[in-house]
Amino acid sequence: MTEELTKMVAEARPYAERGKVADYIPALQKSNASDLSVSIFNVNGHDYHAGDYLKKFTLQSISKVIALALVLMDSGPEKVFAKVGMEPTGDSFNSIAKLETMKPSKPLNPMINAGALTVTEMIKGNSSTEKWTRLIEFTAKLTNDETVTYNASVAQSEFDTAFLNRSLCYFLKQHGIITGDVEELMDLYTKQCAIEMNCSELARIGAVFAMDGCDPLTGKQTIPKDIARICKTYMVTCGMYNASGEFAMKVGIPAKSGVSGGIMGAVPNRCGIGIFGPALDHKGNSIAGLKLLEMMSNRYGFSIF
Amino acid sequence: MTEELTKMVAEARPYAERGKVADYIPALQKSNASDLSVSIFNVNGHDYHAGDYLKKFTLQSISKVIALALVLMDSGPEKVFAKVGMEPTGDSFNSIAKLETMKPSKPLNPMINAGALTVTEMIKGNSSTEKWTRLIEFTAKLTNDETVTYNASVAQSEFDTAFLNRSLCYFLKQHGIITGDVEELMDLYTKQCAIEMNCSELARIGAVFAMDGCDPLTGKQTIPKDIARICKTYMVTCGMYNASGEFAMKVGIPAKSGVSGGIMGAVPNRCGIGIFGPALDHKGNSIAGLKLLEMMSNRYGFSIF
Amino acid sequence: MTEELTKMVAEARPYAERGKVADYIPALQKSNASDLSVSIFNVNGHDYHAGDYLKKFTLQSISKVIALALVLMDSGPEKVFAKVGMEPTGDSFNSIAKLETMKPSKPLNPMINAGALTVTEMIKGNSSTEKWTRLIEFTAKLTNDETVTYNASVAQSEFDTAFLNRSLCYFLKQHGIITGDVEELMDLYTKQCAIEMNCSELARIGAVFAMDGCDPLTGKQTIPKDIARICKTYMVTCGMYNASGEFAMKVGIPAKSGVSGGIMGAVPNRCGIGIFGPALDHKGNSIAGLKLLEMMSNRYGFSIF
Amino acid sequence: MTEELTKMVAEARPYAERGKVADYIPALQKSNASDLSVSIFNVNGHDYHAGDYLKKFTLQSISKVIALALVLMDSGPEKVFAKVGMEPTGDSFNSIAKLETMKPSKPLNPMINAGALTVTEMIKGNSSTEKWTRLIEFTAKLTNDETVTYNASVAQSEFDTAFLNRSLCYFLKQHGIITGDVEELMDLYTKQCAIEMNCSELARIGAVFAMDGCDPLTGKQTIPKDIARICKTYMVTCGMYNASGEFAMKVGIPAKSGVSGGIMGAVPNRCGIGIFGPALDHKGNSIAGLKLLEMMSNRYGFSIF
Structure with missing residues (x-):
């Protein structure tokens, strides 16, 4: 799976050229527009990575x-x-x-x-x-x-x-x-x-939501089930700013993006996803990150629809 | 299941009193505000009903x-x-x-x-x-x-x-x-x-969408899979007018309502649902119908979230 | 006065180059963008002209x-x-x-x-x-x-x-x-x-409003005084589309423009004005016509403010 | 004239009952809703008053x-x-x-x-x-x-x-x-x-604007003519909040109101007006003050239209 992820990252990365890093927060302008990394944290505890997945970024809207x-x-x-x-x-x-x-x-x-x-x-x-x-x-x-x-x-x-x-x-x-x-x-x-972490940690949070609030490693209910589901529903209907409808159509994963270029995904009962790609489209979502998620969703059947 | 549906209809019906039938289309004003009926069409071909499920109504926005x-x-x-x-x-x-x-x-x-x-x-x-x-x-x-x-x-x-x-x-x-x-x-x-049908027929259409476009009885692909999924995604994000978010939270079924009081639901891989209850809330959705769907979703675990 | 008007028209005409004729009504696109003409109809019955003041145009919003x-x-x-x-x-x-x-x-x-x-x-x-x-x-x-x-x-x-x-x-x-x-x-x-007339006729209507509804030649009250004043007030506050405030500031004449490039002015107790200059600014007013009115207002003290 | 003003104030005062004092600024709620006073400051230096014209109030938007x-x-x-x-x-x-x-x-x-x-x-x-x-x-x-x-x-x-x-x-x-x-x-x-003054002082400021910026007593140009006229134009088109159009129609005086219930008027070349009546209509203008100005405008021909 790591190999596949690496291939997909390579294929998605060029899309970053069509976007640009956030400029409305001065400190974010220093990001490297061509960065793209991803982590998947399976609910069984395995994780997979591609790109510089240990690079830290701020969560922003995530x-x-x-x-x-x-x-x-x-x-x-x-x-x-x-x-x-x-x-x-x-x-x-x-x-x-x-x-x-x-x-x-x-x-x-x-x-x-x-x-x-x-x-x-x-x-x-x-x-x-x-x-x-x-x-x-x-x-x-x-x-x-x-x-x-x-x-x-x-x-x-x-x-x-x-x-x-x-x-x-x-x-x-x-x-x-x-x-x-x-x-x-x-x-x-x-x-x-400005809370800061890397893709791997973000994917782990995604996995908690994917498990309806249950920690995939400890088995503890970190977030009550009902509340985790409320959060996931918001991620589907409003998670990608005013591109949420298009994202539901093309990707179909409960997800939340931030203007730092991060995206957290939660594939129900399967895995959490953490992505970092700071070049944004005009609606504020990671442009290469979106492409990568679309590829992953098609490849692994991640859509909930 | 018929018995359960009948009970739930009886329990949801009083909510109709808090709504009122559509008044902006003169012909719809004649509806009986206390009507409430439901059909479920399982993808295995079985169907279940409660209320006057053969009563015809117009689809309107459905x-x-x-x-x-x-x-x-x-x-x-x-x-x-x-x-x-x-x-x-x-x-x-x-x-x-x-x-x-x-x-x-x-x-x-x-x-x-x-x-x-x-x-x-x-x-x-x-x-x-x-x-x-x-x-x-x-x-x-x-x-x-x-x-x-x-x-x-x-x-x-x-x-x-x-x-x-x-x-x-x-x-x-x-x-x-x-x-x-x-x-x-x-x-x-x-x-x-003004296309007119009853709950049973509406549930059957819902079942086609629930099966990603495949007719549950004939097995034929009436609607290509991709297109059925696009439609279902719209039903989730925009199907209940500007109460779609709340509906996703509380019910979580791809559904579309009409101001006649009809609602079509499509529970992925399980069943189609047809509901008729003409008393509307102020956003234009069947008020008793919404309550009934919430009960059904909780009882049968219909939510996709 | 005719000589002065002619000079001012010559001076204002080049401003037409910064505008363009209305394009949203196909028939108006045929207008000659560099046209500019003006008539003044004094309440004492004298009139003065410059430019091709007998050329007809449609009134549009006037x-x-x-x-x-x-x-x-x-x-x-x-x-x-x-x-x-x-x-x-x-x-x-x-x-x-x-x-x-x-x-x-x-x-x-x-x-x-x-x-x-x-x-x-x-x-x-x-x-x-x-x-x-x-x-x-x-x-x-x-x-x-x-x-x-x-x-x-x-x-x-x-x-x-x-x-x-x-x-x-x-x-x-x-x-x-x-x-x-x-x-x-x-x-x-x-x-x-699409009512059509020339600058001279338009100036004559302006003169009726300038005289509070009284025809300057016949002395008859064509429009009751109160109603003429209501119309003039609207001309001041809303006559030049959403540039009325700026016009009040810079020109100060009750006036109404049309997208044909016509402007009717009514200087209280003094004169009516008819202008035709089809090149418009982005708010829909005759660009050279506005300039001409500003010159006339400064020269003759036409402002009511 | 004082006698006439006193009569008009008596006639306008009951309109205050239809309004209410501003409640969004706590300190203004203490105003006496039935207050109504007026001062006229003629450009020749004479002034006339009615009501408790020495009572101080804050200018607010004036x-x-x-x-x-x-x-x-x-x-x-x-x-x-x-x-x-x-x-x-x-x-x-x-x-x-x-x-x-x-x-x-x-x-x-x-x-x-x-x-x-x-x-x-x-x-x-x-x-x-x-x-x-x-x-x-x-x-x-x-x-x-x-x-x-x-x-x-x-x-x-x-x-x-x-x-x-x-x-x-x-x-x-x-x-x-x-x-x-x-x-x-x-x-x-x-x-x-929160600048505070009484009707008499406010009328005096109005008189300066009425004189195109020239102090009626000293003859000095306190405000350059062009600037005074810009201010007066704004008073006509925007002085009474989003009731300015109606005010122009019915009263026709360059004026500015405040939610304290004050109104300053400037009748060109004739007089300044100061009014205080804290009961407001739903657009934020003194309700009895408006009525009083309408009476005064009709009685003395104050309208500029």
Whole structure:
């Protein structure tokens, strides 16, 4: 399988030339556009890799799924759904217009920025520090790597330039969806986005979701089944920004992408997938990563449809 | 299983009181709000029913899936996707605003009215009559009932009042998405929406999609596998109007609803489902039908997530 | 004054090179982009001209003011304001999105297409023909030219291609703002837009508005004072599409433009102005005509501000 | 004239019962809904009053005109128009959606919040304090009252709750329209909105605009003529929020309102008007104040149309 993966990576890599690395977060601009790596973590514990799969990258929007799982465990679906919706949207992930035209002004889902900011604020904790500690410890549990942490310079870079996210936060605060201090939330959220790992670790998290929340190695239920399934459903309907429909059609794997070029996939009862390819298409998804996933889905019959 | 279905129908029926029958099409206002019936058509050929499952109703938006399958077979996915997108939308099914703000002005998907009108116009045929004949014959093949036809008075009622659909058509014509005569298209589209059948027949169509396009009785591939899967994917991401996300979460069955109160479900490799319950919630879905599907999904493990 | 006008026309004419003639109505594409002519009709009866001021052109949106005056006389302001608003808009003249997001779906003002179509339908008459007859006779009275009529080939060209206006009509019909047959209205509206005259005649109409509805030659009150003032107010706040604010700033004359390149101005108590210069800027106003008006306003102190 | 004003105030006051005081700024909720007072400051130096015209109130949006005049004097129209547009809008004064759909994301005019925030940031000064000093000294010059200052508790109340304005600021900062620190700008802007005076002083400022920037008592040109006229034009097209069109129709006076219930009017070459009536209609204008202005306009022929 490793050989096959290596071939597919070689075949997908040239697609990176049609994309470009994220430029709206200064620290991400340094990425190497032609990078492409992948890990598969089978639910039986075997893993396979291709490319420079130990290279670290920040999770960015992929972290939205982790925070969502934690908050659903913290407060239960009912309280979460009172603040964020369950519907996919045809708008861009950072759109604010819809919040104004909708009554009430509730983010459509937790995969767009407005919804993710709302979710992150809901992480339980008496302080921003406590919230952060709980989030990174939960991430450590999912990756089975206690040393997992965030990239401070990326976090700082995002913190310094996240004017649109602040705009969303204050809009949501006006409407009572966000209630706390915005700068504290921005600090927490930019750290969350800057959580750093490699493909192999990401694939391992994917495998937990693939197993409906059960850790494939320990057999422990890290995330309750219902909550893992809620997360997977969001990954299908909203995981790839406003290209989620096309992705469902062509690939059919519950997945979540980030503007760092990472993609986490969860093939039900089979495997988790971690991909890193920083050249993005115009919707913010890893362009070579998408191609690679399409090849893998066709080759291994990964689609849930 | 019939007994269980009967119990669940009895339990779901009271939810109808919280909804109301569609009022925007005069002919649909005559429906009996407390009706609720269901058929399951197993891929092994057995079927089960509860409620007045032989009562006929018009397909309305459910017909969008049938027309889509036909047009994908007629012209191939590439030509269809050139005119309609693959993305779900947070907007209402009859919204026009998004068409204006998006560049190009292409309907986001074929399950919203703008997209469905575009698809219906693409049905091959030298005349509106020929297009209609091909569509109804295809529907007959899917239901295995050559007598299937449309309800002329419902079609007329919709034709007389479908100002919003005409508005969408002319907007799309302005942008070159629709190219033919609007009144002819309206005639064809309102007939399509008025195709009439009962739950049992609808469940049978659902079973074809559940079998990836293969007829469960004859074993013939009525719809090519790839096309059946495209249709099912749309049913998951956009099948229940702008409640599709919530439905995926709570029920998890590829399904399509219509404002007549019908719902067609397709449980992969297991069964097709036909439901009729005309009392609608505010998003246009059968309110008791949704409840019934949720019960069935929980009871039988129908969710794909 | 004729000499001055001639100089200013020569100075303004080169600005036409930065614009282009309307291309969305096929018949208008034949216009000569470098044309520029002007007439001033003083309230004392004297008139002045420059350029080919006897060349005929169609009124297009300028006709909205004439129809509005007639309908206000027919039904009174209250009935008209029940169907169209009094507010300027930052949107394009043919926008439909705002109609969807506003509750109720009432056109913001009668100078955008949605509002103008609503107004034209309100012209009194038992038939489309009678409505047309009343409109053209009213126009004849304003120009003091009984032979004034419409350009049939331009009307036909617009009728054949006005898909966006039909889209607006059906949207408004859905919401009960327009109640009659859309094709009949389109026939009437495209004739109205195709009413043809030259700069001299247009200046004469402008003079009637400048005199608060009183004919400068006969002294008769062709339009009641209150209604003339309503029309002039709309000309100030919405007369130049979504460049009305800038025009008020730089020119300050109640005026109405059309995509044919015509502009009618009404300088209170002083004069009417007729301009024709078919090269348009991207907002649909005569580019050299705007420049010419700015020069005239500066030279003669025409601004009301 | 005082007697007439007193009568009109008595007649207009009951309209206050149909409105209500602003509730979105806590400190404004304490206003007495039935208050109504007016001052007229004639350009010949005479003034007339009715009601409790010495009662102080905060300027709120009325201050947008003062800041605009100062910034136009500071940087010239060209630089200002590069950052804010000249067009009225049909949207609410605190709308953000339009900023997203428009390219570039430039506020439509300086009378909506997005535009006003942009203008206030442009006040020249090396620090927020210096900017404030320049603004309040300019205001003092206009009122001829060196003691004019702001209401600290109203400013604080707005500062604490202005989440929507912060949302607008950060959105504008994302797009490079606002470039400095948002909290400093909010401090300056909320002070500006909280500048406090009475009807008599407000009428005096109105008189300066009525005189094209010339102080009616000293004869000095406090504001250059061109700039005063730009301000007056904005007052006509955008001064009364998204009721400006109706106001132009019914009253026809260049005017600016604030949610405190104040209105400043400037009748060209005749007089300035100051009104205070805190009960607002649903668009944010003083409901009895509007009625009073309509009466005054009809009685004294104040309309510019």
